[in-house]
Amino acid sequence: MSSHDLSSSPAPARSSCRSCWLAAPGLLWMGLFFLAPLALVFAISFASRGTYGGIVWELTSANYLDLWHPLYGKILGQSLWYATLTTAICFVLGFPLAYVIARSPARWQPVLLLLVMLPFWTNFLVRTYAWMILLRQDGLANSLLIALGVVDAPLELLYTPTAVVIGLVYGYLPFMVLPLYVAVERLDPLLVEAAWDLYASRWAVFTRVVIPLTMPGIVGGSVLVFIPSLGSFITPDLLGGARSMMIGNLIQHEYLVVRDWPLGSAVSFVLMAIVMAAVALYYRHAARTTGPLEGR
Amino acid sequence: MATSSTPPFTVSGLSLSSTPPTIDIRGIVRRHGAVTAVDRVSFQVRRGEFFSILGPSGAGKTSVLRMLAGFEDPDEGDLLIDGRSMFGVPPNRRPVNLVFQSYALFPHLTVLENVAFGLKMRRVSPTLIEEQVRQALTMVKLLGKEGRMPNQLSGGEQQRVALARALVNKPAVVLLDEPLAALDQQLRQAMQVELKSIQEQAGLTCVCVTHHQEEAMMMSDRIAVMHQGRMWQVGSPREVYERPCSLFVSRFLGVSNELPGTIGPWVGEDRVFRPTDADQMPLTVRTVSTEPAGRSATLSLRPEQIHMAQERPSTSDPVLAGRIEKVLFAGSDTKYLVRVGRDRFWETRMVSGTSLPSFAAGDPVFLYWSRADARLFFE
Numbered sequence: 001m002s003s004h005d006l007s008s009s010p011a012p013a014r015s016s017c018r019s020c021w022l023a024a025p026g027l028l029w030m031g032l033f034f035l036a037p038l039a040l041v042f043a044i045s046f047a048s049r050g051t052y053g054g055i056v057w058e059l060t061s062a063n064y065l066d067l068w069h070p071l072y073g074k075i076l077g078q079s080l081w082y083a084t085l086t087t088a089i090c091f092v093l094g095f096p097l098a099y100v101i102a103r104s105p106a107r108w109q110p111v112l113l114l115l116v117m118l119p120f121w122t123n124f125l126v127r128t129y130a131w132m133i134l135l136r137q138d139g140l141a142n143s144l145l146i147a148l149g150v151v152d153a154p155l156e157l158l159y160t161p162t163a164v165v166i167g168l169v170y171g172y173l174p175f176m177v178l179p180l181y182v183a184v185e186r187l188d189p190l191l192v193e194a195a196w197d198l199y200a201s202r203w204a205v206f207t208r209v210v211i212p213l214t215m216p217g218i219v220g221g222s223v224l225v226f227i228p229s230l231g232s233f234i235t236p237d238l239l240g241g242a243r244s245m246m247i248g249n250l251i252q253h254e255y256l257v258v259r260d261w262p263l264g265s266a267v268s269f270v271l272m273a274i275v276m277a278a279v280a281l282y283y284r285h286a287a288r289t290t291g292p293l294e295g296r
Numbered sequence: 297m298a299t300s301s302t303p304p305f306t307v308s309g310l311s312l313s314s315t316p317p318t319i320d321i322r323g324i325v326r327r328h329g330a331v332t333a334v335d336r337v338s339f340q341v342r343r344g345e346f347f348s349i350l351g352p353s354g355a356g357k358t359s360v361l362r363m364l365a366g367f368e369d370p371d372e373g374d375l376l377i378d379g380r381s382m383f384g385v386p387p388n389r390r391p392v393n394l395v396f397q398s399y400a401l402f403p404h405l406t407v408l409e410n411v412a413f414g415l416k417m418r419r420v421s422p423t424l425i426e427e428q429v430r431q432a433l434t435m436v437k438l439l440g441k442e443g444r445m446p447n448q449l450s451g452g453e454q455q456r457v458a459l460a461r462a463l464v465n466k467p468a469v470v471l472l473d474e475p476l477a478a479l480d481q482q483l484r485q486a487m488q489v490e491l492k493s494i495q496e497q498a499g500l501t502c503v504c505v506t507h508h509q510e511e512a513m514m515m516s517d518r519i520a521v522m523h524q525g526r527m528w529q530v531g532s533p534r535e536v537y538e539r540p541c542s543l544f545v546s547r548f549l550g551v552s553n554e555l556p557g558t559i560g561p562w563v564g565e566d567r568v569f570r571p572t573d574a575d576q577m578p579l580t581v582r583t584v585s586t587e588p589a590g591r592s593a594t595l596s597l598r599p600e601q602i603h604m605a606q607e608r609p610s611t612s613d614p615v616l617a618g619r620i621e622k623v624l625f626a627g628s629d630t631k632y633l634v635r636v637g638r639d640r641f642w643e644t645r646m647v648s649g650t651s652l653p654s655f656a657a658g659d660p661v662f663l664y665w666s667r668a669d670a671r672l673f674f675e
Contacts, residue, residue, distance in 0.1 A: 194400035196387045197365055198414035198461070208413075212404045 045265035053259030063266035072250070072267070076274075079247040082161070082236075083229035086168040090176040090225045091218065093169070098180035098217075103189070113181065116174050128167060128238050135163050135239065159241035167235040175224035183217025184210075219286040227275055247271050316379040318343045318468055318501045319364070324373035326359050333359040334370070335525035341469070341503060346495055348504045348512040351522035352548065357505045360522075361471050364503060365394045378468050388417070393462035397474040399454045401446040407433075407457050408442035414465040432464035435494055452483045459491070463498060470495075472504040476511060488514055509549050513537060521545045537598075543673040546596050553602065553642040555579075555595040555616075559587055559672065566667060569595055569614075573637040579614035582668045593672045599645045601669040604632065604655065605662045615664045618642065620655050634661060 045063055048056045066072075101112045119127060134140045135157040142154040157163055187210065195209045196202075211218070233248030240246075245253075247267065254264030317340035326334035334356040341347045349357040362368045363375060366387035375382045382390060393414065401410050411432055415425045433439050436456035446454055455475070462470050475491065476484045492515045495502055506512050512519050513533035520530045521544075529541045540546035543554075555576075560568030566580040581595065609615060621641060622633040625648070632644045632655060642663065655661060 188398075188400065190396055190398060190400040191402060193365075193367060193387070194394070194396060194402070195413070195417075196367075197392075197394045198465070199388045199417035200413075201388060201417075204417060209402060213402075 041265045041268060044261055045269050047262045049260045049262050053261075055261055063262045064270075066263060067266060067270060075245055075250050076247055076270075078161075078244070079230055080274075082165055082168060082244075082246060083226050085165055086172060086229040087176075087222050087226045089165070089169045090173050091222065094173055094176035094180055094221065098177050099184050101177075102181050102184035102187075113178070116177050119170075120174065124171065125234060127171075128234055131163070131167050131170065131239060132158060135166070158239065159244075161240065161244045164236045164240040164244045164246070167239040168229045168232060171232075171235060172225040172229055175228070176221040179217040179220035179224065180214065181217075183214035183220075187213050215286055219282060223279055223282065226278070230275060231271060315343070316376075317341060318345075318378060319347075319503065320376040320379070321360075322374045322376070324360070324363060324370035324375060326356070326363060326368065327371050328359075332525050334363070336373070337522075337525075337527045338373075339520055339527060339530055341501060343501055344499050345517045346492070346500075346502045346504065346515055348506055348516040348519045349522055350506055350509060350512040350519050350548070352507055355507075355522040356525040357507075357522045358473065361394070361473055361503065361505045364469070365392055365471055366390045391468040392471055393465050393467040393469075394471040394473060395458045395462050395475055397477055399446075399458040399478075401454055401457055401461070403446055405446075406442065407438065407444050407446070407449070410446065410457055411460045411464050413461065418465075428464055429460075432460040435463070435498065436460045451479055452487065455479060455487065459494070463494070463500060469501045469503055472502055472506075474506055474508075475504060477506075477508070484511075491515065513549070521548060523548070540596075540671070543594055543596065546671065546673070551599050551643050553597045553599065553644075555636070555640070557593060557595060559585070559589060559591050559593045559674075561589050569593070569670075569672070571595075571637075573640070576616065576637070579616070579670075580612075580667050581614070581670050581672060583672050585672055585674070587674055591674055593674050596671050596673060597642075597665055597669060599631070599643045601665050602642065602644045602663050603665065604634075604644055604646070605664065606655075606659070608662050609664050611664055613664050613667050614670070615662050616642075618661055618663055620657050620659045620661055623655065623657055632661075634663060636663070 044055060046059055046061065048058045048060050048062070050056045097116070101109060101116070104112060136142070137154050137156070137158070139158070141157060142151075145151045145155065146153075157166075191209055191213065192205055195205045200208060230246075231248045232246065233252050236244050236246040236249055237252070251264050251267050251271070254260045254267060319339075319341035321337060321339050323336050323338050324334055325332065325336055337356075337360060339347075349360060351357045359368065363370055364377075364382075366382065366385060366389075369383060377391060402413065405413070408429060411429045412425050415428060420428070429442075430439070433442065436459055438453065438456050438460065441449070441453065446457065449457065455478070459475075476487050479487060488511055494500070495515075504512070504515065516533055518530060519533055519536050521528045521536060523544055529536050529545050531539075536545060537549050540549060543552070546552040555571050555573075557569050557571040559581075560570055560578065563580060566582050567585070569579045569581045571577075571579065579595070587593070603609075608617075616636055618634040618636040620632055621635045624631040624633065627648065629645050629647050632646070634642045634644060636642050644663065
């Protein structure tokens with residue numbers, strides 16, 4: 001019995017690595033279908049465009065230098081603005097929602113969360129088309145506004161930056177709500193009461209206790225909304241006009257319309273660099289404000 | 297509970313001084329749906345008093361505390377602090393601070409920031425905050441740990457931070473919700489002494505909610521016994537322990553050795569008590585009760601009021617025959633479980649290490665007590 005016990009208990013260090021091979025399929029998949037294409041795109045970004053749209057393997061940094069053109073800067077700035085605005089609106093809308101869900105009776109929470117995720121059951125493209133119908137000149141939104149007497153004539157909603165932000169907020173709100181829900185659910189309600197008891201007004205309770213203690217969720221949700229918003233192209237393509245082109249549309253445009261793959265690749269890499277820098281900054285800031293407890 | 301709509305209620309120990317009581321609760325009622333959590337509760341707490349609300353879980357004592365803190369408002373009645381009605385006043389505008397059972401320390405703030413929170417919210421000047429926080433931390437012996445985070449502290453230290461965080465604000469009342477329940481036995485006893493001395497030193501007025509009767513008796517100036525939303529008795533620890541006004545209070549504040557029976561005629565100053573069990577002899581009880589003879593009653597005695605003898609003692613005091621069922625050695629004293637009826641057991645105690653005769657399980661014994669000690673409760 002005792003000899004069996006001895007032989008069956010492996011050294012802890014060895015056992016932790018013995019299961020490493022389980023990760024091999026995943027790693028292989030990521031290597032083949034994520035890293036390799038990424039490397040290819042990186043290589044293409046330093047190649048030149050052929051006359052009829054092919055790739056000519058002449059090493060050049062011209063694609064990156066071309067991006068200094070003010071037009072690209074404008075598109076990038078616009079994209080960052082839309083993504084930031086979307087993230088902010090999602091937070092303002094999502095926080096109370098997450099709070100209410102997390103504080104509702106336990107048996108209702110799964111139902112409410114399901115409702116938040118319900119839109120995902122329908123194709124994103126279809127849902128975006130639905131927004132086109134809603135925001136049209138004679139669409140539901142305008143009919144409602146006129147019926148309520150808010151406006152006299154139909155507003156121009158579709159093909160405006162407003163429509164793009166509405167679409168982005170609609171699309172990515174659940175990504176904000178879910179991490180916030182987890183964070184609020186973990187927040188001890190007694191801490192809110194304790195702050196209230198210690199003379200904090202409702203606003204002070206929110207800013208001094210609720211916000212700092214749900215910071216991991218706020219950071220997580222913001223990152224999950226900001227990144228796809230910045231790179232989105234279906235929403236601005238369908239809901240925004242020519243004026244509201246985002247960086248995602250630019251990439252699509254270079255690849256599929258202009259057939260300038262090298263320039264498209266360069267834009268992709270610049271976008272990636274910006275996203276990574278933004279996220280790194282954000283996490284660092286969040287770790288500082290959250291303190292050593294919740295720090296990463 | 298259907299037999300009596302109002303519990304026997306006695307209040308004693310109220311001061312006759314002219315200053316208004318720090319807390320004046322007037323007939324508050326609190327309902328949670330169909331359940332009446334607090335039912336017509338009234339009491340007053342003097343300045344500097346340590347007042348405990350004692351009761352089993354679900355008695356409604358936490359509801360009373362939450363109404364004092366301002367998290368809930370009573371459905372009926374009023375609640376005055378320093379003579380001012382607190383109805384509709386939110387917690388952040390009340391001169392009370394609560395020490396939570398789980399402490400509820402802010403995990404993202406240091407000890408210093410936790411204790412300073414209340415002063416900061418009231419916009420006290422930073423120099424004054426520093427001075428007062430230092431004073432509070434000195435009082436709870438936590439000086440030198442200002443920079444720690446709550447999760448770096450032991451349970452006892454967290455308890456002290458919670459206490460300091462409340463008393464630093466110099467509130468009119470400190471509310472304590474099962475303050476020592478989360479501590480282990482040894483720490484708990486040390487903190488009972490310390491909490492009491494801090495309270496006396498700082499002259500704090502405390503309202504403490506607990507289900508731990510020994511703790512309530514050791515720390516409190518007065519105890520209110522609560523059960524099923526009602527307040528059954530208010531008085532000093534000695535009063536509620538020695539002169540409980542109901543069987544419930546008697547049972548809740550220690551061991552109650554009981555014998556059901558009927559009250560008989562007067563014999564001089566005493567009355568005859570006939571136990572229901574046929575094999576027990578009638579006993580004499582000294583009582584001021586004027587209940588008519590023939591009423592059923594329950595006789596109750598504390599373990600320490602009962603003496604034990606191997607031979608039937610020659611005394612005019614009541615004697616009850618029994619047989620030792622179990623001997624439980626508990627260190628400083630020994631508990632004896634004595635069978636006095638078919639399914640009736642009494643508990644007696646003897647201080648260990650005395651030269652008294654020792655009893656063993658199975659021994660026949662005679663229990664006797666002073667006729668003035670036994671208490672009678674009528675249904």
